[in-house]
Amino acid sequence: MGQLTPALAGGAAASPPRRIDTGKVLSLGALLAPAVLLLAVGLLWPFLMMLRMSFLDRFPDPTGLTLEFYTAVLTDTYFLRIIGRTFALGLVVTAITAVVAYPVAWYLARSRSRWKHLVFLGVISPLMVSIIVRTIGWTIILGNEGFINAMLTSLGIIDTPLRLMQSFWSVVAGMVHILIPFMVLSIASVLGKIDPSYAEAATVMGANPVRTFLKVTLPLSVQGIAAGSVIVFCLTVGAYVTPVMLGRGQVNVLAVTIHEQMVVLVDWPTGAVVAMVLTAGTMVVLTLYGLFLRRHAQR
Amino acid sequence: MSQPNAAAPPAARLPTSERVLNAYVIAVLVFLALPVFIVVPLAFSDDVSLSFPPRGFSLRWFANILERPEFGRAFALSAAIAIFATIVALTAGTLAALGLVRHRFPGRDATVTFFMTPLIFPAIVLGAALALMLSPLGLLRSFWGLALAHVVLTFPYVLRTALATLSEIDRALAEAAYTLGANRWKTFRHVTLPLMRPGLLAGATFALIVSFDEFTISMFLVGPGMMTLPLEMYNYAEFSLDPTIAAISTILLIITSVAIIVIEKLVGLGKQFS
Structure with missing residues (x-):
């Protein structure tokens, strides 16, 4: 996304200036x-319909607009806890993915x-x-009669199986696994563009490898970490399959709640409000990323 | 001895640290491959439950797939949607990339960001919103509803690779063709498009994979008789956790691996992204 901009600007610099013409x-x-x-038909319009839905007093056959459902959701500890859990999951998964993916x-x-490929x-x-596969x-690896428990039992380390499934951390493991590729690709594309002579210069000046990394390479690659983090965070907070299948009803996140409200309870206005909360969270992260890119460009 | 030039390895690439790094990379790759290493042997298990390690050897779970026509139908639907979505996204993405790279205009960066939105927009919200829009049009549980959703979803993947390839193609080549008398279409057809082909193929591969594996958006748009493969597998796994799912996964894995190897040989998929 943002990373593309410098490359595009570079391509344009080579072309001769032209005057604007109608053609x-x-x-x-x-x-x-x-x-x-x-995108107007397949994303913007349905989104605006959903936004409107979140203000309807009832559905179907609305009689007016109301903030009632927003107040209801944002003052209910049941929903607040789910909101907190979802964004905590997003942060934890993003942090772990970044650390695992960087090397x-x-x-x-x-x-x-020659193995690089x-x-x-x-x-x-x-x-x-x-x-699904x-x-x-992961269900087989983490289950009560699963791989890890079978191994630990046969080694005599535990007597009763550990409850690894149906927990926040099993969902974290599943999400980190899915999202590592996105983070690796984002960071690698930025690291690949850094001129190695910067790090060499620091080494020649007497910095040790750790210092060179912390003071030169890491700051230069922050943009890749940021881009990867935005993708990983957004995909985590919007994820449905992993929390459902690894959480088994014990790890309720916003995506699960949206599906529940709309499909199971057929309460579209409440579902739409929860959907808007999730979208707003994503937008906040994107805005922060935009601000970060602007500050980064100024330096 | 290493040569004393600019390409000399920096201090961080000392042999010991390199060994540690290599071991670490291998560990991460094992972690990434773990679920597959678990699932594939289970496809050949004689046990009725999905537990590790597999017991005995049997091909009956593969036979079970053939006995259940819903899997074949779901596979055909998923493949049709993926191919349709990729072709449409590829066309729209290539055109948009040409416009974005060849033209300067106010709001260009905002347009790129808008075009990339489906990549980070919560799939669950998009799925529900599309259901809301398609339902009154009678397009819920229809091929066209699913197809629209998948085109939107795959579009950013295609656009991203198209933009990246196009901005690296030397514009002078197209201008030379244009100066030598080729019209715009001929220039595009005989110069720009062949140069873009590897990038487009890589983008199309990603689009096919993303579409074929899509779950969350489709969940709101499918229905009886109109079920994609991931949802059919999920529904099956909800009721019976026997190795049939592992058998389907193994077949899918073989198909994707063959496709990836072919494309890797043709254009070098790795080169497109690294």
Whole structure:
């Protein structure tokens, strides 16, 4: 997203300046029209319908607009707890993913090993395995009669199986697993663009490797971490399958609640309010990212 | 001895630290591959429950797939949607990328951000909102409703790779063709498009995979007789946790691996992203 901008600006610098003419504007319009139409019909319009739904006093057959459902959701400890849990899950998963992914991204960006290509395929391979399969895999690994419990029991470490499933941390494990590729790719693309001579300069000046990393390489790669974090956070807070299948009703997050309100309870206005809370959380993160990019560009 | 030039390894690449890094990378790869290593052997288990380690050897779960026509139907629907969505997203994405790279205009960055929104927009909200819109139009539980959702979802993946490839293509080549008398269409057809092909193919691969694996949005749009494969598998797993799901997964894994290897040989998928 934001990272693309410098590359695009660089491409334009090579082209000769031209004056604005109607033909150009028309051709630009024709090129962008299908995409704009697509997103207007498939994203913007349904979103606006959902936004309106969140203010309706009842559905179907609304008689007016009201803030009643917002007040109801935002003062109910049941919903507040779910909101807190969802965003906590987002933060925890983002932090763990960033820490786990960074060295792998470093390897992909810097290594000259002939295995590098295979490592890259290995990193993106989870994206090619069905989400249901991955999640069932985790159910088997973490279940009461699962892989980990069977191993620990046979080694005599535990007598009764540990309750690894149906917990916040089992959902964290499943989410981190799914989202590592996104974080690795974001960080690696930025690390790959850093001129290695900066780090060399620091080393020549007498900085030890740790200091060189903390003072030179890490700050230069912050943009990749930020871009990856936005994607990972947004995908985590909106996730449905992993919390349902690994939480088994014990880890209620916003996505599960939205589905429950709309499909099971058929309470569309409440569901729409919860959906708006989730969307607003995503927008806040995006705004923070935008501010960060602007400050980063000024430096 | 390493040569004393600018490419000399920095201090952080000392042999010991490199060994530690290699071991770490291997550990992460094992973690990433873990669920697959667990699921595939279970497809051949003789046990009726999905527990590890597998007991005995049997191919009956593969036979079970064939006995249940709903899986074949769901596979066909998922494949049709994925192919349709990829073609439409590829067309719209390539055109938009040409517009965004070749033209300067106010609000360009905002347009790129808007085009990328489906990537980070909560899928659960988009699914519910699309259901809300499609329901009065009678398009709920229809191919076209699902197709629209999947085009929107795959569009950013295609646009991103198209933008990245296009901004790296030397514009001078297209201008040379144009100067030499080729019209805009010929320039695009014979110069720009062939140069973009590897990037587009990589984007299309991602779009196909993303669409084929989509669950959350489709959950609101499917219905009896109009079920995508991930949802059919989920529904099956809700009631019977026997190794049939593992068998389907194994087949899917073989299909994707073959596809990835073919594309990797053709254009080098890794090169497109690293």
